[in-house]
Amino acid sequence: MVRSEISTLGSLSRANLSEKNRESNSNALRDAIGIVSPEVNKQSEYLLAESVENQSLEDLIIVFGKALIDFSNIVKNSTLNSLQHVMLADEAYITGEQHHDVSEFELEQHVLDQMKLLSDQLRLIKISMGE
């Protein structure tokens, strides 16, 4: 098992770990995965359903506010999702076991779609402000 480039384990190498330390690392990872996993599946409903063209500053601020909350939730959920992937890979490395959940972290399609919508919305806001 090759160690991932990104890891939660600092500079530790499995080969240098005692059996006891390996178990402690593995237990710590399992606990942390247990903390993160329930949160990964919590998906907030998006506030912005479509990008809209606005002229007034009031409307621009309403739309920006909604976009900001959508994006903050995306950053939070994606961070936790990615962290979970890293820790599962670390656990597999430490234990030397194959783990069926270990895979490269990728943003889900609905996240990519919402990011595209948010990016378009920011562009429209800038155009409305003459940028």
Add this chain to the structure above:
Amino acid sequence: MAWWLENAEVTAKRFFHYIPMTSAPSVEQISQAEIDSIEQDFTHNGSSSSSTLGRLLDLREQQKESIFSDLHLLVEQCNNKYIKVPKTEDLLPDDLLDLAEEFVKTYHLLIKKRS
């Protein structure tokens, strides 16, 4: 983070509390009813005072801070002598980080426009 801070002080890293977070985002009680009320008022009555516009931005910022406070708590529970949570820049793809920069640029423009 407050909307009246100078542009130069607000970076995507700071605005979105990248890991490692220097401190926990401060959280205030957010009133969704107040947000809804201001938004409805904007929609029905058109123009509003600069202070009301600032208030709506403040409320949305507080909501954002609350989201990152939750994240901070979870990350702190994971960090220990065996585990160090990687940096946000290592966890998230470049497209997401680039969009974070765009949000901060747009935020700066809105602040400039409303003042």
